[in-house]
Amino acid sequence: MYKILAKRELAPHINLFEFSAGEVSAKTKPGQFVILRIDEDGERIPLTIADADPGKGTIAVACHGVGKTTTQLGRLKEGDFVLDLLGPLGKPARIEKFGTVLCVGGGVMVAPLHFQAKAFREAGNNVIGIVGATTRDHLIFLEEMENTCNHLLVATDDGTKGHKGMDFLKDLIKETKIDRVVAEGPVVMMKAVSDLTRQHGIPTMVNLIPIMVDGMGMCGACRVTVDGKTLFACVDGLEFDGHQVDFDELLARLKVYTPQEKLAYVFSEQGERN
Ligand SMILES: Cc1cc2nc3c(=O)[nH]c(=O)nc-3n(C[C@H](O)[C@H](O)[C@H](O)COP(=O)(O)OP(=O)(O)OC[C@H]3O[C@@H](n4cnc5c(N)ncnc54)[C@H](O)[C@@H]3O)c2cc1C
Numbered sequence: 001m002y003k004i005l006a007k008r009e010l011a012p013h014i015n016l017f018e019f020s021a022g023e024v025s026a027k028t029k030p031g032q033f034v035i036l037r038i039d040e041d042g043e044r045i046p047l048t049i050a051d052a053d054p055g056k057g058t059i060a061v062a063c064h065g066v067g068k069t070t071t072q073l074g075r076l077k078e079g080d081f082v083l084d085l086l087g088p089l090g091k092p093a094r095i096e097k098f099g100t101v102l103c104v105g106g107g108v109m110v111a112p113l114h115f116q117a118k119a120f121r122e123a124g125n126n127v128i129g130i131v132g133a134t135t136r137d138h139l140i141f142l143e144e145m146e147n148t149c150n151h152l153l154v155a156t157d158d159g160t161k162g163h164k165g166m167d168f169l170k171d172l173i174k175e176t177k178i179d180r181v182v183a184e185g186p187v188v189m190m191k192a193v194s195d196l197t198r199q200h201g202i203p204t205m206v207n208l209i210p211i212m213v214d215g216m217g218m219c220g221a222c223r224v225t226v227d228g229k230t231l232f233a234c235v236d237g238l239e240f241d242g243h244q245v246d247f248d249e250l251l252a253r254l255k256v257y258t259p260q261e262k263l264a265y266v267f268s269e270q271g272e273r274n
């Protein structure tokens with residue numbers, strides 16, 4: 001059992017949880033994830049680790065309530081327990097001194113991106129951060145990214161805070177020498193960033209989160225095509241070369257279970273109300 005030591009609402013339906021998980025935190029590196037199960041009847045959901053403190057024996061994850069299990073997790077409180085926290089899974093992100101690293105995050109995934117941004121800064125890089133969301137109320141980790149990055153930019157799809165959309169990136173990339181880009185967030189955002197940086201030959205890593213089942217390379221659910229080769233995000237990633245990823249295939253595979261996911265949510269919410 002893993003206790004929730006702290007819970008903080010970051011935005012509507014997005015919460016940051018700090019779990020007591022000594023063994024996981026001792027081995028965690030930025031870029032890795034856990035698979036969480038709330039109780040014996042629960043589904044297993046992957047969540048990227050947003051921080052780890054081996055001294056305290058804790059890890060943090062940010063969770064956006066989008067369906068059955070993430071909504072159930074959002075209802076848990078400080079002091080509650082979850083049954084399983086399996087991890088750390090996946091390979092750590094490659095953190096080295098590259099020079100200037102541009103960290104582009106969208107939505108809930110800004111929280112785990114911050115874990116990477118912190119590590120890049122500690123490795124001696126000049127870190128430029130971009131925090132993006134659909135609208136200003138959904139921007140998260142602004143203060144954390146502000147404190148970690150040498151320079152921070154903000155963007156919203158509707159222009160309610162910061163730049164409207166991501167078009168400003170074109171100028172930023174032209175005007176600034178960037179040695180590496182790391183993107184973590186919605187697939188469409190990572191695809192757009194990769195398409196842009198490809199034109200400028202800037203190495204770009206994206207953090208892929210396709211649908212997963214076992215998280216250990218056995219089931220094949222998280223198959224992705226990278227440079228024409230079949231790889232498995234849970235064991236070969238989560239970090240991949242954005243210039244080589246088949247994003248269209250990834251987008252199509254993410255929609256495969258949408259009808260079943262909607263039904264599971266409706267039934268589970270009916271159960272909550274009865
Ligand atoms: C390695 C990995 C790391 C992840 N890290 C985080 C994280 O740090 N924070 C977080 O909030 N979520 C993260 N996710 C996504 C999270 O696991 C899913 O949102 C969750 O499993 C959905 O479960 P559910 O029962 O609530 O909803 P479901 O009913 O399973 O899905 C609800 C909706 O979410 C969409 N969805 C489900 N899985 C994914 C996915 N993998 N990527 C994009 N959309 C998805 C579905 O298409 C559907 O529209 C991660 C996923 C993976 C594979």
Ligand code: FES
Nearest residue numbers: 213215217220234
């Ligand atoms: S989740 Fe099963 S192979 Fe990756």
